[in-house]
Amino acid sequence: MTTDIKAALRALHIETPSWAYGNSGTRFKVFAQRGVPRDPYEKLADAAQVHAHTGVAPTVALHIPWDKVADYGHLAAHARELGVGIGAINSNVFQDDAYMLGSVTNPDPAVRRKALAHLLECVDIMDATGSATLKLWFSDGTNYPGQDDIRARQDRLAEALAAVYARLGGDQRFLLEYKLFEPAFYTTDVPDWGTAYAHCLRLGPKAQVVVDTGHHAPGVNIEFIVAFLLREGKLGGFDFNSRFYADDDLMVGAADPFQLFRIMYEVARGGGLEAGVAFMLDQCHNIEPKIPGQIRSVMNVQEATAKALLVDRDALAAAQAGGDVLGANAVLMDAYNTDVRPLLAELRQETGLAPDPMAAYAKSGYFEKIAAERIGGTQAGWGA
Ligand code: LRH
Ligand code: MN
Secondary structure, eight states: OHHHHHHHHHTOOEEEEGGGGSOOBOSSOBOOOTTOOSSHHHHHHHHHHHHHHHSOOOEEEEETTTTOOSOHHHHHHHHHHHTOEEEEEEOOOSSSGGGTTOSTTOSSHHHHHHHHHHHHHHHHHHHHHTOOEEEEEOOOEESSTTSSOHHHHHHHHHHHHHHHHHHOOTTOEEEEEOOSSSSOSSEESSOSHHHHHHHHHHHOTTEEEEEETTSSOTTOOHHHHHHHHHHTTOEEEEEEOBOSSSSOOBOTTTSOHHHHHHHHHHHHHTTTTTTTOEEEEOOOOSSSOHHHHHHHHHHHHHHHHHHHHTSOHHHHHHHHHTTOHHHHHHHHHHHHTSOOHHHHHHHHHHTTSOSOHHHHHHHHTHHHHHHHHOOSSOOOOOOO
16 A cells, blocks of 8 residues: 555655745735746746655646747757746737737737737747647636627637647647636636636646636635546646635645645546646735745645555445445544655655755755845736
């Protein structure tokens, strides 16, 4: 049992987002922090620290144009030298003035063409970096009833998605991300898993859904969505974070570790650990140090996954089959209430890592080094 669990935990691959290493905030304030990267090369160096200390964060998601460089092949080579790879390419059709009334759903065909051109450029960047995954999130929506035709916007969205789908290479796929609201406050054109699923189903196997854990209405049972999409072969990935209220983008597992455990249990139960599901973090460390924030987040996913793998599946199946409600619930709670930190510390030592990545990073002196070196220049951020 432990051997299999350790093997599954060693195979866990958590992708960190380049933008988590830059400055971020809210509409009220973006607090700058010392040592923040000034360019994608420095972001990759910081991401490599997370992988160096956890052993399970070997790729970095890029966001275009926040990570725009002259030579994406050179950036990918730099990543390899650092011991990491380029993961999902994230499109950005939410920050250009032209997109005030939408990007691919905009009533103006010229704006739609502009947005599509950006999405296709992101596929070119996938080709240049060896990335196999395009992540599509659309801020598109309306703020007032009547502002635009809900059905016509779906037609425009479908047209753009079909054009991107046709451009994808053999081993490439796109992940369509949904979000209940914000920045739009009346309709959002991809508001929920059902809408994303329906568009992906219509397109084909290279189109899957990404579940951002901060993008649901309060009270939504996310692990049900996970179980359903996995059963359909349409769960492409996660944007992991946590929230107390809305799209807070806090550290995954920080606000609701039990929810993360329930999600990872459905992932393990549904074969999601072996199905090429992308486990990506999508977070903003507005007030806490960035690299330790990412290390802690990776550890939270590891802990939730270890607990999920500890569930006694046979005992659970027997209790469920026998209608033993409390017995079945107890099997799951026993796993959740198990302290898996010694198991993970042991696993890290067996793979030549320090048992406590947070302590190891703090002792490494890396922060002091970057805080001293990274003087001047423009710190990276959301570029808004
Ligand atoms: C939108 C989102 C999306 C990213 C952005 C950084 O809220 O979750 O995944 O493009 O955050
Ligand atoms: Mn996201």
